[in-house]
Amino acid sequence: MPLHIGIxxxxxxxxxxxxxxxxxxxxxxxxxxxxxxxxxxxxxxxRYVACLERGDRAGVASLMLDSAEKLARTGADFLICPDNTIxxxxxxxxxxxxxxxxxxxxxxxxxxxxxxxxRLGLTGTRWLVDSEVYPQRLAAHGLDWLRPxxxxxxxxxxxxxxELVYGRFEPSAIAYFQRVMERMRRAxxxxxxxxxxxxxxxxxxxxxxxxxxxxxxxxxxxxxxRAVAG
Numbered sequence: 001m002p003l004h005i006g007i008x009x010x011x012x013x014x015x016x017x018x019x020x021x022x023x024x025x026x027x028x029x030x031x032x033x034x035x036x037x038x039x040x041x042x043x044x045x046x047r048y049v050a051c052l053e054r055g056d057r058a059g060v061a062s063l064m065l066d067s068a069e070k071l072a073r074t075g076a077d078f079l080i081c082p083d084n085t086i087x088x089x090x091x092x093x094x095x096x097x098x099x100x101x102x103x104x105x106x107x108x109x110x111x112x113x114x115x116x117x118x119r120l121g122l123t124g125t126r127w128l129v130d131s132e133v134y135p136q137r138l139a140a141h142g143l144d145w146l147r148p149x150x151x152x153x154x155x156x157x158x159x160x161x162x163e164l165v166y167g168r169f170e171p172s173a174i175a176y177f178q179r180v181m182e183r184m185r186r187a188x189x190x191x192x193x194x195x196x197x198x199x200x201x202x203x204x205x206x207x208x209x210x211x212x213x214x215x216x217x218x219x220x221x222x223x224x225x226r227a228v229a230g
Contacts, residue, residue: 002036002227006076006099008067009042010083011165014197014216018082021220029228036227039074041067045165048086052127061092072098080104080223082197082216085128105137107222108193108213113141117191120145121184121210123177124195126157134195146189152180164198174202182209 005022009015019040026035043063051059064086068079079101081087087104094101112120120138122129122145129147138145148156159173177199181192189210194200197216205212 002030003077003230004037004039004075005223005227006068006071006074006079007038007040008064008071008079008081008083009040010048010081010086011045011198012042013165013167013201014082015040015042017197017201017216018080018220021217022224025221026224029224036224037075039071039076041070043067049161052085057089057092060086060089061096064089064093065096068093068097068099078102078223078226080219082219084133084195084197084215085125085131087133088127088131090133102219102222102226103137104215104219105134105195107219108134108195108215109137109141109143111218112138112143112191112193112213115191115211117211117213118144119189120213121181121187121189121192122147122195123156123180123192123199125160126153128195129153129156134193145193146184146187148180156180160196160198164196164201169202174207177203178207178209185209 007015022038023035027033047063071079076099079099084104090103120143122134135145155176163170163173184192191211191213193213194203194215200214200216203212
């Protein structure tokens, strides 16, 4: 039997995409209609946002650990969190967690290095791109990175928090991401990290000026591999 996957959810759209990917792609490994057992716990998003706005990493960690405890009681064998931003509290979570985790940025960095990419553009919430969540993991794999400009960070954050988390997918948002990614391409990036789990809902290999590293689906695929391997 494959291992039981626990999803520590934060925002609905990103968590839903991760869940759908686990279910849809499980059959390629396990046979028709099959996927590992999956449980998910998601507190109200406003609780995470309140902690992030006041820079309360301990509060973020407490919410993540509360989900971890509940998922452990459901029988989950390991945990994933399809939210890049709250991984900034991961160092406070992992030592106290009742279960092991896969780290989303480590998953992306490992995949990027395996594909031979050298310099990655970062996209995501301002909380994420201002943090060291990705730089630390990328540097460990010998990868360079480029953050968005200050103005780009503000507009990307607005699109994510005012549109994407509510399931609003506007053509203007796609056009803006394309402009940012094209600037990153001209600045020497050879791929771009979709470092918010909602960004893959509007950006993909078909409309991006750069190859994309879809953090949501990469995490889900790593979880499937872990579950099947036992």
